Amino acid sequence: MNLFTSSIITTLLMLTMPIILTSASTHKNKSYPQYVKTTVSYAFMISTIPMVMFLYSGQEVIISNWHWMTIQTLKLTLSFKLDYFSMIFMPVALFVTWSIMEFSIWYMHTDLNISHFFKYLLMFLITMMILVTANNLLQLFIGWEGVGIMSFLLIGWWYGRADANTAALQAVLYNRIGDVGFIMAMAWFLLNTNAWDFQQIFAIEHENLNIPLAGLLLAATGKSAQFGLHPWLPSAMEGPTPVSALLHSSTMVVAGVFLLIRFYPLMEHNKTIQTATLCLGAMTTLFTAACALTQNDIKKIIAFSTSSQLGLMIVTIGINQPHLAFLHICTHAFFKAMLFMCSGSIIHSLNDEQDIRKMGGLFKALPLTTTALIIGVLALTGMPFLTGFYSKDLIIETANTSYTNAWALLTTLVATSMTAAYSTRIVFFVLLGQPRFNPVIIVNENNPLLINSIKRLLLGSIFAGYLIFHNITPTTIPQTTMPYYLKMMALAVTMLGFILALELNSTTQTLKLDYPQNPFKFSIQLGYFPIIIHRLLPMMSLSMSQKMASMLLDTTWLENVLPKSISYFQMKSSITVSNQKGLIKLYFLSFMITLILSFFVLNFHE
């Protein structure tokens, strides 16, 4: 088994090489991006060795080296957990990142700081790898925060734009709210189980795990953009398209789901948290799918679809199927990265046009992108025998046959239907019909960097699900037999969504609405969320800090109570006490009194 651990370490070390070698001259020449891309591809190939070995032998390994410090009874070491989740996830993430990097060589070739950009992308990937392989909470937290900060840097890549900076700050803020939950969970585990290592945490039985699990759920809500803390995800579209692709497929947003999957040994016995997770996921998946229905920005639609899929993953954890959620993470990575790359190709070809109303008819101009887009969309909706089918269909079947509450189930089904609807909308507006873009634009997709990277993910989107599905080991065995209508339910609602959306799109193409309907307003305003939460709360807290903390307390009360009042009283009392008011006669008279007194005192003593 030596090859197992050493090839894992090789994979991880290889990724750090381009960063360590920064001080050498490689980063100065043009080939640095190429170098990073090749490194990632090699890392992918090497990481498949331990994956295959793991699938063959099923042996979990923990590498524990470099003792960092021991604080009283808590030993902190650098340790990696190589179990089913990390072993499968690493090749998937590396494969997707490899393609994204190749794509971004093409997409970012005009950027002067492209080497810099690649370094950020690579560090983003590395922090995700740290997160995935971590065996203790502190190491996980390093990766967790690292992912957050790298996303801040990448989303704010075009730092001259105010929107990009706002989006970057939003991402950090929402993640930071989640981090509070994470820190709370860390504190709780330390106090009650005296351990941060996973195997120790899982080994210790504890009565009431509500507090730490609620903390972890909050952390996952922040990182995976669940309902309540979701607005940063669509805003993050301000970043460059490769960043969106990486952020939404295999890094960052799935980290929250991954955290919950890591902690499934604790969650599977806690019904309260499971129900909360289920409801949260269902709400997210429906809400974001509803928001996606009316968006006009192609990247925003895909972003909301990510959010919706993340909701589905959380639902899966809520029905106690962490392995299925993990399967969905893996399959989702392929087609979501590809969808973003397709949209990047379209946006780039149309001179940075993101509005789907100004596209159309692209299936002739961009044949490969069109093919990939359609396959990606079909995979997203869970068309049979594409990648998405293997996870999504199974999830919905399992949800149908499990003892879940009907509300959550119904919500999920409606969201699934909506997925098909907005997917149709993308295809309808972007690919079909007459071109609505500027005719002088020269559309060209014949760049091997673009074509190869999309093709690679295209193959992934078709076959990866099948491959991963056959190696999954579910913990709770899903129902194998079920009524015919439950079996067909997922497919039926998807078809319904397709047909409805197609009909609506073709009929309303020529109709004009007098005024926007309320549901439409709700959807296009993102549920009034940004208006309320992004206006009201900051306004309240900022004016609180200005008026109360700064003006009332600091510059008025504290200033007046201590220094000002003391100096005031000193001044008043000194004025009162000092009676030097220029009354010379009186002063001399008072001299007289002293003289007379002293005369009496000195002369008439015994």
Place this chain on the structure above:
Amino acid sequence: MLKIIFPTMMLVPLTWASKPNMIWINTTAYSLLISLISLTYLNQLSDNSLNFSLLFFTDSLSAPLLALTTWLLPLMLMASQFHLSKETLTRKKLYITMLVLLQLFLIMTFSAMELILFYILFEATLVPTLVIITRWGNQTERLNAGLYFLFYTLVGSLPLLIALLHTQNNLGSLNFLLMQYWIQPLPNSWSSMFLWLACMMAFMVKMPLYGLHLWLPKAHVEAPIAGSMVLAAVLLKLGGYGMMRITTLLSPLTSFMAYPFMMLSLWGMIMTSSICLRQTDLKSLIAYSSVSHMALVIVAVLIQTPWSYMGATALMIAHGLTSSLLFCLANSNYERTHSRTMILARGLQTLLPLMAAWWLLASLTNLSLPPTINLIGELFVVVATFSWSNITITLMGTNIIITALYSLYMLITTQRGKCTNHVKSIKPSFTRENALMALHLLPLLLLSLNPKMILGPIY
């Protein structure tokens, strides 16, 4: 201990005897050598302490602070070169002498074995600091700032003198090492409470506790760069150090006397960090962020558990380096735009990319990104307060969020955005400045590799 006290004293003749063009280089190089000597104290072999004489000792609580003090002098000298470039030679020398004197007092304060000696030196540090603030500050408000600084600290610390005399009378000795063994639990009476207050207030004002912090933003904003650096990095830590030393004297009382102060700190931490959100003045923002970080230290010291002590010590060192770094960065902006207003320096990343990298790292350490020592400190404090009372996590959490927000707000406002016209003709960043930032960050990053060096005596 004389190994670093005498060389520090000899810095003064070195300054006055140096050739005009050599004063900065000589003193910087020499003080850097001194700081290298002090690094050996970090290696605490025995469990207790390193005794040097009857007067001086270090243990693992004071050694990191001592090393920080000596490390900071060369950095202060490097930072203030531009600030003093227009002054006459004598004034430059006087300025350096003041910094050296301050360092001398600080070294002796951190290594004093007697509480009275500690007290005298603690007060003596006020003098050079006051001179630095009121003589070399930039605006006329510096006089007011100096006044606030002096009076707050003096009023706070005079009762301490009386309390110390009283304790000396009762106990017969104020030796730190003996005190651990001789100390009797205080009786539960009104006079003991006043003793507690008298002992703690001096350090609470120095920290500063929320409510008594008004001198700090003023002093920080008005002081010249070296003054701000040493104030934020070392002088505030005197408070934490003193509190941790003196709580041994006050043993059973702290458990209930601490409540109002902990509440004040927890409340003040959020108040001050939300003030940071509305600051337009860069130096003031950093000063308020110091208050908010020091509130964490106060809470940690008052909780008095091993974890909280470790957190407090780690946080003090981490914050010392980080806030000093931030002040240096603010100063480098000030030297170019001649204003502390943040919005005037926006978009500097385009012009000074390396400086932007320093800004980024400084902000990230300030918001305590893992695995920096800032995080270690903060995490330990949060864990300790969580075990003290579960509800505090909401306040701590709010503070964590706001800290991240204002750190990044500072970063975004100064570095991101479109470049303005009036900054287009600024000077590039000098090697001196880059070296300065690197010398701040280097210890921060290296300490992250082995944080147990700064976890204090209880580790």
